[in-house]
Amino acid sequence: MKPERFASLWGTLAPIGRGAHGYHRFAWSPPELACRDWFAEQAAERGMPVETDRNGNLWAWLGDPGAGDAVVAGSHFDSVPGGGGYDGPLGIVSAFLALDLLRERGLTPARPVGVAAFAEEEGSRFGIACLGSRLMCGALDPERAAALRDPDGVSLAEASGLDPAGFGPDPQRLAGIGAFVELHVEQGRALTAPVGVASAIWPHGRWRLEFAGEGNHAGTTLMADRHDPMLTFAYTVLAANKEARLRGGHATIGRVAAVPNATNAIPASVTGWLDARAADQSTLDGLVEAVTVRATERAGRDGTSVAVTAESVSPVTGFDAALRDRLAALLGGVPVLPTGAGHDAGVLATRVPTAMLFVRNPTGVSHAPGEYATDEDCAAGVGALADVLAELACR
Amino acid sequence: MKPERFASLWGTLAPIGRGAHGYHRFAWSPPELACRDWFAEQAAERGMPVETDRNGNLWAWLGDPGAGDAVVAGSHFDSVPGGGGYDGPLGIVSAFLALDLLRERGLTPARPVGVAAFAEEEGSRFGIACLGSRLMCGALDPERAAALRDPDGVSLAEASGLDPAGFGPDPQRLAGIGAFVELHVEQGRALTAPVGVASAIWPHGRWRLEFAGEGNHAGTTLMADRHDPMLTFAYTVLAANKEARLRGGHATIGRVAAVPNATNAIPASVTGWLDARAADQSTLDGLVEAVTVRATERAGRDGTSVAVTAESVSPVTGFDAALRDRLAALLGGVPVLPTGAGHDAGVLATRVPTAMLFVRNPTGVSHAPGEYATDEDCAAGVGALADVLAELACR
Numbered sequence: 029m030k031p032e033r034f035a036s037l038w039g040t041l042a043p044i045g046r047g048a049h050g051y052h053r054f055a056w057s058p059p060e061l062a063c064r065d066w067f068a069e070q071a072a073e074r075g076m077p078v079e080t081d082r083n084g085n086l087w088a089w090l091g092d093p094g095a096g097d098a099v100v101a102g103s104h105f106d107s108v109p110g111g112g113g114y115d116g117p118l119g120i121v122s123a124f125l126a127l128d129l130l131r132e133r134g135l136t137p138a139r140p141v142g143v144a145a146f147a148e149e150e151g152s153r154f155g156i157a158c159l160g161s162r163l164m165c166g167a168l169d170p171e172r173a174a175a176l177r178d179p180d181g182v183s184l185a186e187a188s189g190l191d192p193a194g195f196g197p198d199p200q201r202l203a204g205i206g207a208f209v210e211l212h213v214e215q216g217r218a219l220t221a222p223v224g225v226a227s228a229i230w231p232h233g234r235w236r237l238e239f240a241g242e243g244n245h246a247g248t249t250l251m252a253d254r255h256d257p258m259l260t261f262a263y264t265v266l267a268a269n270k271e272a273r274l275r276g277g278h279a280t281i282g283r284v285a286a287v288p289n290a291t292n293a294i295p296a297s298v299t300g301w302l303d304a305r306a307a308d309q310s311t312l313d314g315l316v317e318a319v320t321v322r323a324t325e326r327a328g329r330d331g332t333s334v335a336v337t338a339e340s341v342s343p344v345t346g347f348d349a350a351l352r353d354r355l356a357a358l359l360g361g362v363p364v365l366p367t368g369a370g371h372d373a374g375v376l377a378t379r380v381p382t383a384m385l386f387v388r389n390p391t392g393v394s395h396a397p398g399e400y401a402t403d404e405d406c407a408a409g410v411g412a413l414a415d416v417l418a419e420l421a422c423r
Numbered sequence: 424m425k426p427e428r429f430a431s432l433w434g435t436l437a438p439i440g441r442g443a444h445g446y447h448r449f450a451w452s453p454p455e456l457a458c459r460d461w462f463a464e465q466a467a468e469r470g471m472p473v474e475t476d477r478n479g480n481l482w483a484w485l486g487d488p489g490a491g492d493a494v495v496a497g498s499h500f501d502s503v504p505g506g507g508g509y510d511g512p513l514g515i516v517s518a519f520l521a522l523d524l525l526r527e528r529g530l531t532p533a534r535p536v537g538v539a540a541f542a543e544e545e546g547s548r549f550g551i552a553c554l555g556s557r558l559m560c561g562a563l564d565p566e567r568a569a570a571l572r573d574p575d576g577v578s579l580a581e582a583s584g585l586d587p588a589g590f591g592p593d594p595q596r597l598a599g600i601g602a603f604v605e606l607h608v609e610q611g612r613a614l615t616a617p618v619g620v621a622s623a624i625w626p627h628g629r630w631r632l633e634f635a636g637e638g639n640h641a642g643t644t645l646m647a648d649r650h651d652p653m654l655t656f657a658y659t660v661l662a663a664n665k666e667a668r669l670r671g672g673h674a675t676i677g678r679v680a681a682v683p684n685a686t687n688a689i690p691a692s693v694t695g696w697l698d699a700r701a702a703d704q705s706t707l708d709g710l711v712e713a714v715t716v717r718a719t720e721r722a723g724r725d726g727t728s729v730a731v732t733a734e735s736v737s738p739v740t741g742f743d744a745a746l747r748d749r750l751a752a753l754l755g756g757v758p759v760l761p762t763g764a765g766h767d768a769g770v771l772a773t774r775v776p777t778a779m780l781f782v783r784n785p786t787g788v789s790h791a792p793g794e795y796a797t798d799e800d801c802a803a804g805v806g807a808l809a810d811v812l813a814e815l816a817c818r
Binding site for chain 1: 444445503504505506545546547552611612613625637638639640641642643644645648651653654656657660661664667668673676677678679681682683684685686687688689690691696698700763764765787789790791792793
């Protein structure tokens with residue numbers, strides 16, 4: 029596919045939700061709803077009926093999904109706050125374009141082919157990543173989902189317009205899917221060719237670190253009388269970084285909330301969120317344990333306390349080995365590489381044969397406005413995805 | 424005055440703006456407006472006309488303030504977020520009660536006597552402490568005040584209902600005041616007697632520390648590729664604490680804002696606010712300089728940057744020495760002590776003879792729900808303030 033052709037369709041989606049400080053496409057916010065409208069238009073142009081499933085995921089179908097053994101490609105529209113434009117949408121735009129290539133090559137799928145857009149992959153609105161795919165696959169308690177509220181107090185049911193009684197596993201839908209392929213922009217400068225195939229997703233998780241001290245006046249409280257949880261938080265930020273470097277893992281504390289968060293007040297409490305990932309489970313466990321030990325030790329010195337709570341933890345996800353090797357060979361021996369990021373494909377992989385394709389990221393920037401892939405590499409990704417769909421659905 | 428009598432009037436004000444996590448009485452918010460209504464009721468019960476000046480400060484008068492050489496007592500109603508109930512209101516409640524004591528003693532003021540409630544002393548809504556008294560005294564540019572907006576985008580004029588063209592110096596009002604006395608709860612366990620007299624306010628200020636890095640994906644960005652401003656922020660929090668301890672000053676970073684503040688994103692930027700205070704100007708300057716140097720050095724190692732901006736800096740305030748000594752002697756040689764906190768009295772002191780009385784704080788907690796003074800000590804404060812008003816206004 030010519031890069032210009034990719035760019036032409038990309039340009040119809042790219043402006044939605046883009047601001048001076050990156051993309052803000054929270055699930056079911058006006059920009060994400062506009063992306064869903066765009067999905068419906070693209071499906072209609074290709075004669076593909078669209079449905080929204082019980083968990084808020086979108087599906088467009090070529091052929092009758094009831095026939096079973098469907099091949100599905102797709103990703104998600106939602107972004108982190110101030111995120112990039114490629115993470116998610118590239119997998120949906122490339123799926124529609126890959127179907128166009130199949131048609132132009134005169135190939136008619138022998139199996140139903142779907143394009144999917146999963147809901148709330150980033151967890152930016154309701155706090156749980158891969159919300160739509162997890163619910164579909166039975167990896168999230170529907171009652172917990174029904175109780176979720178965004179920071180403004182809006183429930184998942186209110187935001188989505190869905191019946192909360194319908195949240196939950198969708199075994200019939202899963203049984204009809206023979207393979208799922210998610211194309212995604214690579215996120216860390218690990219891919220030096222235009223396109224690659226995923227081997228696995230690192231085990232990863234989010235832990236809430238609650239530091240409690242004693243709120244007091246910043247001007248009048250003697251330094252020796254303080255129980256300042258900001259000190260314990262700060263020490264833990266540095267300790268997490270150091271422990272991750274020592275172990276070859278990744279640790280980040282990028283989110284913080286202080287109470288009362290006033291310039292002239294020693295905080296009563298500070299909450300930080302630890303995002304930690306590593307190549308294997310024991311390394312990840314060791315990393316989180318080391319951070320916890322060091323935070324607790326420092327809290328003892330600061331006269332504060334720390335409580336560590338796992339908010340979500342995902343074990344290592346190995347993609348279907350046969351499918352992975354078949355696709356890598358089909359694409360001419362492209363690189364096979366792991367990723368530190370979670371994806372809907374990682375959730376689907378527990379239930380159906382699943383693969384991921386990566387498109388090169390020249391800068392390694394992800395989840396930020398600088399996230400980027402060239403039109404040439406994206407077009408190469410479309411071509412690779414078309415080859416994969418031809419291999420899986422048209423033979 | 425009997426403690427029960429203090430407690431009785433205190434109990435009519437204490438519930439306003441009190442929540443499960445302390446007081447929230449932001450300037451011109453519904454709770455602070457309810458405090459202003461309370462002020463008008465108390466004045467009316469005592470036959471004192473009330474006026475709001477051009478800068479939003481409240482005044483109640485006994486006698487004609489136009490006669491000049493007035494004696495004024497007062498403080499402020501507004502609180503920090505989640506603050507205590509005594510910081511500010513104690514100075515207003517005690518002023519009304521002290522006037523009651525004068526009347527009961529058969530003393531008639533020979534000079535006009537006023538009770539004042541200054542606007543936005545904490546700076547919790549518009550970010551500038553002692554906003555009302557600074558404007559009145561010409562210590563804040565009226566155009567800067569007119570441009571202030573609270574976090575919801577509401578301007579000072581909109582919040583207060585005042586004409587912004589009227590903001591600014593009030594020389595006629597100042598010329599009519601012969602002495603100002605602010606009674607305040609002590610804030611750091613420095614006072615071991617029920618009542619004390621202030622010697623000086625430490626030089627102090629607020630500096631905004633802006634740490635800029637590169638936003639990126641927390642899961643996929645190699646540790647070595649990161650430019651994480653949270654690391655520089657964390658190091659600076661610990662450095663500020665250490666430098667303050669080394670110098671016998673106070674340094675606090677209790678307010679923080681990360682962008683985008685998402686669990687799975689390395690922040691693009693983190694802003695912290697440094698509150699620093701010391702016994703003299705050169706110590707304070709050395710403290711802020713040391714923090715700046717260490718933050719800048721660390722930013723070089725993190726591949727980030729730091730910009731330090733002074734938001735407000737107040738030099739040392741020595742209260743009127745003759746008045747201070749006269750009051751300390753009048754009150755039987757009570758302790759004379761400095762404070763690390765800013766006050767409206769510190770602003771007034773630059774224009775009129777000013778004194779402060781402190782009431783003992785048994786826990787040293789301030790700007791937090793645990794802030795407290797016993798009814799006995801508060802009643803002793805009322806008695807002392809009545810003695811002071813008798814001395815200054817009734818002879």
